[in-house]
Amino acid sequence: MEHMMSKLSESILDKFSMDFLRSQVLKNAYGNDDTVIAALDPRILIVWYLFFGVVPWFVNDLSFLLGCFLLVMVTTLLAHVAGLVLFLFALGVFSQTGYLFLATLLFGGDASAIPPLLVLTLKVATISLASVTVFSGLDPDRLSNGLMWYGCPERLSFSICYAYRMLPMLMEEFQNVLLSYRLRGNPPAHDTLWGKVRYLIYQVKIIMESFYPLMLNTAKRSRTTVEALELRGYRYAAVNKTVKKIKLSALKVSYNDLLFLALSALWVALCIFCSTLF
Amino acid sequence: MSTVQKTAATQSQKLMIFVLTMSLYGLATLFTELIPKFQVGLVEFSVEYFLFIPLTLSMLFDPLSAALGAATGELVFSEIMLGQFGGLGELEKFLTVTIGVYIAGRLVRDPKNRAMVGVAAITGTAAQLLMGTIVDIAKVQFAVEDFEAVAGLPESVFATEGFAFLNDLLFSGIFFCLLPTLYLVPKLYGKIEPLLGMAPRVAASTTSGLSPKAILTCVIGFVCAIVAELAATAGMSLIDWEAEWAESGTALAAGMVVATALAVIILLVMKKNGERNAVC
Numbered sequence: 001m002e003h004m005m006s007k008l009s010e011s012i013l014d015k016f017s018m019d020f021l022r023s024q025v026l027k028n029a030y031g032n033d034d035t036v037i038a039a040l041d042p043r044i045l046i047v048w049y050l051f052f053g054v055v056p057w058f059v060n061d062l063s064f065l066l067g068c069f070l071l072v073m074v075t076t077l078l079a080h081v082a083g084l085v086l087f088l089f090a091l092g093v094f095s096q097t098g099y100l101f102l103a104t105l106l107f108g109g110d111a112s113a114i115p116p117l118l119v120l121t122l123k124v125a126t127i128s129l130a131s132v133t134v135f136s137g138l139d140p141d142r143l144s145n146g147l148m149w150y151g152c153p154e155r156l157s158f159s160i161c162y163a164y165r166m167l168p169m170l171m172e173e174f175q176n177v178l179l180s181y182r183l184r185g186n187p188p189a190h191d192t193l194w195g196k197v198r199y200l201i202y203q204v205k206i207i208m209e210s211f212y213p214l215m216l217n218t219a220k221r222s223r224t225t226v227e228a229l230e231l232r233g234y235r236y237a238a239v240n241k242t243v244k245k246i247k248l249s250a251l252k253v254s255y256n257d258l259l260f261l262a263l264s265a266l267w268v269a270l271c272i273f274c275s276t277l278f
Numbered sequence: 279m280s281t282v283q284k285t286a287a288t289q290s291q292k293l294m295i296f297v298l299t300m301s302l303y304g305l306a307t308l309f310t311e312l313i314p315k316f317q318v319g320l321v322e323f324s325v326e327y328f329l330f331i332p333l334t335l336s337m338l339f340d341p342l343s344a345a346l347g348a349a350t351g352e353l354v355f356s357e358i359m360l361g362q363f364g365g366l367g368e369l370e371k372f373l374t375v376t377i378g379v380y381i382a383g384r385l386v387r388d389p390k391n392r393a394m395v396g397v398a399a400i401t402g403t404a405a406q407l408l409m410g411t412i413v414d415i416a417k418v419q420f421a422v423e424d425f426e427a428v429a430g431l432p433e434s435v436f437a438t439e440g441f442a443f444l445n446d447l448l449f450s451g452i453f454f455c456l457l458p459t460l461y462l463v464p465k466l467y468g469k470i471e472p473l474l475g476m477a478p479r480v481a482a483s484t485t486s487g488l489s490p491k492a493i494l495t496c497v498i499g500f501v502c503a504i505v506a507e508l509a510a511t512a513g514m515s516l517i518d519w520e521a522e523w524a525e526s527g528t529a530l531a532a533g534m535v536v537a538t539a540l541a542v543i544i545l546l547v548m549k550k551n552g553e554r555n556a557v558c
Binding site for chain 1 (some may be wrong): 302428
């Protein structure tokens with residue numbers, strides 16, 4: 001039994017390594033270009049998101065919320081979102097409302113707390129699944145172009161593109177720094193409970209300390225990045241209308257995009273129809 | 279051109295600070311999003327707070343660029359990249375992180391003064407946490423229907439949020455904000471600035487000190503966050519009223535269904551025609 005437990009925890013830890021995280025993030029960003037959702041126009045998807053990200057928050061009708069939830073669940077499945085993201089979504093929903101439910105029970109509430117909390121859960125789940133569909137299903141470049149078309153600050157779309165490109169490198173560098181600290185360090189023995197606590201503190205301390213070289217390295221890198229951007233006239237191009245027009249000319253709305261919007265609208269209308277019937 | 283310039287940062291140096299804070303804090307928040315939290319009863323032990331990174335950087339560099347970079351980094355790396363973008367809530371998070379980091383950065387006149395750094399770090403953290411708590415309570419109150427009617431719910435929300443605030447401040451605030459900042463600021467001081475082509479911050483520099491104008495800006499920012507909440511409530515009653523009006527007519531809903539179904543059919547036909555034309 002003990003052997004099995006240790007094996008189990010080992011395999012979980014194996015799965016949760018830095019490389020796993022990196023591959024999941026990369027897969028999330030660039031691994032699903034061929035899905036139905038990724039082929040849609042980013043502007044249309046942002047409009048779609050604005051509806052499903054805002055409206056459920058204001059509606060308290062159970063059948064309408066359930067319908068919206070089913071729809072965004074289907075789109076999430078269509079977008080082939082990475083497993084890690086879905087796991088985080090489930091965890092997030094539970095920690096927001098499941099936790100509240102337990103606390104309510106603790107303070108003497110009873111089953112009467114379930115319906116309002118179910119409504120709240122559905123709201124939270126719908127909104128976050130809609131965002132998962134749009135922000136994980138789309139290519140970062142397309143997403144930032146779409147945001148730019150709506151007049152979002154250039155800083156934001158630059159940040160999105162930059163973040164997706166730099167993140168794997170940053171993660172690798174962080175891992176290297178961390179490993180070098182571990183190689184040179186002398187961890188305390190962790191057989192007893194007190195030793196385990198000290199071991200945990202030691203690990204956290206190493207993570208904190210490894211930010212020191214990381215900060216210096218990233219400072220050098222960000223100077224290089226900004227100087228390279230300046231050489232290409234980034235700050236002038238960012239506010240220039242012609243540049244923006246050229247950059248956004250690749251975006252085209254097709255029948256598929258309109259069909260997607262119309263189908264979503266049909267589904268929502270059906271939900272409203274049902275909620276008026278019952 | 280000399281590599282070391284005066285303390286007032288130029289535009290490109292501000293962009294450098296922005297990029298630096300964004301990447302570092304973004305990376306850190308990504309980890310916190312991925313590392314599972316574990317709870318013992320109501321006490322939550324999480325490595326939730328890597329706020330020491332923007333705090334440190336805002337004390338060494340231009341506070342506003344660092345604060346904006348941190349908030350953007352969190353938004354982009356941990357919310358958008360992992361698909362956890364939450365709409366209105368993100369605006370408040372963005373504002374509270376910006377204000378908290380900015381306050382801490384403005385408070386420090388001389389980064390070599392450890393007491394000043396410590397006070398600033400804990401003040402910035404507390405400001406950010408307090409604003410987050412207020413917004414959280416308000417959000418749950420507005421979202422749950424018949425909030426007062428559900429037995430035990432109001433007390434539990436106040437208790438859990440208040441407890442989470444104290445817990446975060448005493449646990450994460452001290453271990454993950456105060457101590458690392460106290461460790462990093464003196465160590466980085468004078469070493470990291472030349473890498474961005476700047477002179478280290480001194481007591482006489484223009485960026486330090488909390489002026490009334492800066493306080494006013496922070497207050498306005500927080501009011502914006504609250505106004506966003508209030509606008510949400512006002513909008514909620516408006517839309518509720520509209521929904522009631524719509525519910526009175528099943529015919530209207532049926533009409534909507536027919537109209538959208540027609541739109542779908544027309545689009546399908548148009549698409550087919552378009553494809554046929556393309557083939558011919």
